[in-house]
Amino acid sequence: MFSFNHYNFNISDLERSLEFYDKALGLxxxxxxDCDDGYTLVYLGDGVTGFTLxxxxxxxxxxxxxxxxxxxxxxxxxxxxxxxxxxxxAMGIVCQEQRKSGGFYFIADPDGYWIEIVQRKERx
Numbered sequence: 327m328f329s330f331n332h333y334n335f336n337i338s339d340l341e342r343s344l345e346f347y348d349k350a351l352g353l354x355x356x357x358x359x360d361c362d363d364g365y366t367l368v369y370l371g372d373g374v375t376g377f378t379l380x381x382x383x384x385x386x387x388x389x390x391x392x393x394x395x396x397x398x399x400x401x402x403x404x405x406x407x408x409x410x411x412x413x414x415x416a417m418g419i420v421c422q423e424q425r426k427s428g429g430f431y432f433i434a435d436p437d438g439y440w441i442e443i444v445q446r447k448e449r450x
Contacts, residue, residue, distance in 0.1 A: 327410065331403040331444055332369065332378045336391055340366060340383040353379060399432065401442040410443055 337343040347353040353370035356378060360366050364385045369378040380401075404410035407429065414420050414433050421434040430444045 327405055328402040328443075329446070330377055331401040331442075332380045333401065334380040334382055334399050334442075336382045336384065336387075336398065338383075338388070338390055340368065340381065343381050343383075344368065344370075347379070347381075399440045399442050401444060403444050403446040405446050407443060407445040414443070 335343075344355065347370050351372075353372060355368050356371035357369040358367065366383045366385070368381045368383075370381065371378050411420070411425070411431055414431070419433045419435075420431055421440065422432040424430050430442055432440045432442050434440055
């Protein structure tokens, strides 16, 4: 019912991070989204798999991240996000919802790690 979608790192300097991931790992931008509410998403791909690393730059944040803040997440896609949401809600593990504005939501595992659930898109 679920499969991997992307992994996220919040970063402090987008250009520096893009240069690092390109030079150190050969990861290239495959998609970019500049959001009106103050952040930019750049998805990096390896050119082999469909898995991506999402780099998130929150424009108002200038201080380094404390990785203990849970400012990262794992994302899985669901064959039917609505059915998955109902199942997770019944289990009492939905911890944040963006269903109206973005169609996605997060669940928390027993240790408090967040996992984003999105609708599976057709794979090519």
